[in-house]
Amino acid sequence: MSEPRSVLVTGANQGIGASIAARFVAQGDKVSTIYHSGQEPAEGILGIVGDVTNTETVEAAFKTIEAQNGPVEVLVANAGITRDQLLLRMTDAEFDSVLAVNLGGAFKCVRRASKSMIRLRRGRIVLIGSVVALYGTAGQVNYSSSKAALVGMARSITRELGARGITANVVAPGFIDTAMTAALPQERQDAYKAAIPAGRFAQPDEVAGVVQFLAGPDAGYISGAVIPVDGGLGMGH
Ligand code: NDP
Numbered sequence: 001m002s003e004p005r006s007v008l009v010t011g012a013n014q015g016i017g018a019s020i021a022a023r024f025v026a027q028g029d030k031v032s033t034i035y036h037s038g039q040e041p042a043e044g045i046l047g048i049v050g051d052v053t054n055t056e057t058v059e060a061a062f063k064t065i066e067a068q069n070g071p072v073e074v075l076v077a078n079a080g081i082t083r084d085q086l087l088l089r090m091t092d093a094e095f096d097s098v099l100a101v102n103l104g105g106a107f108k109c110v111r112r113a114s115k116s117m118i119r120l121r122r123g124r125i126v127l128i129g130s131v132v133a134l135y136g137t138a139g140q141v142n143y144s145s146s147k148a149a150l151v152g153m154a155r156s157i158t159r160e161l162g163a164r165g166i167t168a169n170v171v172a173p174g175f176i177d178t179a180m181t182a183a184l185p186q187e188r189q190d191a192y193k194a195a196i197p198a199g200r201f202a203q204p205d206e207v208a209g210v211v212q213f214l215a216g217p218d219a220g221y222i223s224g225a226v227i228p229v230d231g232g233l234g235m236g237h
Helices: 015-026 055-069 092-120 141-164 186-195 204-214
Strands: 006-009 030-035 045-049 074-077 123-128 166-173 226-229
Touching: 006 015, 006 055, 015 030, 015 074, 015 204, 030 055, 045 055, 055 092, 074 092, 092 123, 092 141, 092 166, 123 141, 123 204, 141 166, 166 204, 204 226
Parallel strands: 006 030, 006 074, 030 045, 074 123, 123 166, 166 226
Antiparallel strands: none
16 A cells, blocks of 8 residues: 555535545545535544635644645545536625635635645646536536636646646536535426436546546546536436
8 A cells, every 4th residue: 555645625525525534444544625614524634614715724624634644646636616606696795705715715725735745746637627617507607606716726737846746637527416416496397307328417426536536547648628527418428
């Protein structure tokens, strides 16, 4: 088994983040999370309550993580929210809050994590995007914009830090069985299932396995990529 690494998965107290964190815990890594305020993360994960949109709390969380687990070598920017609304009714607050968490939060964590990755001359950054980033969806102008922007972020990081042993990729899940999709009305869930070639939603662990691969030794030459985990919904986009 390889040396344990310090792995930070934001929003790992539930949903997809919890599955991703569980994979790294199982392979013996030192896993931490910054989560907002909800349920506590599973045992074996260093949980820090914080807000990824707030530079000071991100800085404080990284200090705690570095002191307990060492410098972050793998960052999975997973924390995300939705505030769905049709365009004409979407308020500034609904737009700004989604951009602040999904895009701004990823940026703040990536910026802070890259400090130590540059020093170490290695690092893995995985941004959790979404199939709707490039597929689009009614009622998610805010959310899809925030997720599309992560593609530009991963590619710019790749160009800026690629020569320093750091990779940055986007994993773009389709519809995954979590609280986020359970909140959708049943008829919308059925309509989405009908459009997905695989004919089903995915389990969070199916996303986690791809993240684990991108953070592992076989993915050292993959960077700036968008890896779909969507049952064929986005047809590779
Ligand atoms: P959940 O709502 O189950 O989990 C979201 C996580 O983000 C929670 O841990 C939450 O913490 C955390 N979070 C939210 N806001 C903040 C914040 N400001 N600071 C720190 N942590 C925060 O979502 P999923 O597991 O479904 O989604 C995880 C990621 O996957 C998201 O980025 C989502 O956009 C993406 N995704 C999900 C899909 C799906 O079908 N479920 C499809 C495609 C992409 P807390 O619980 O404490 O509030």
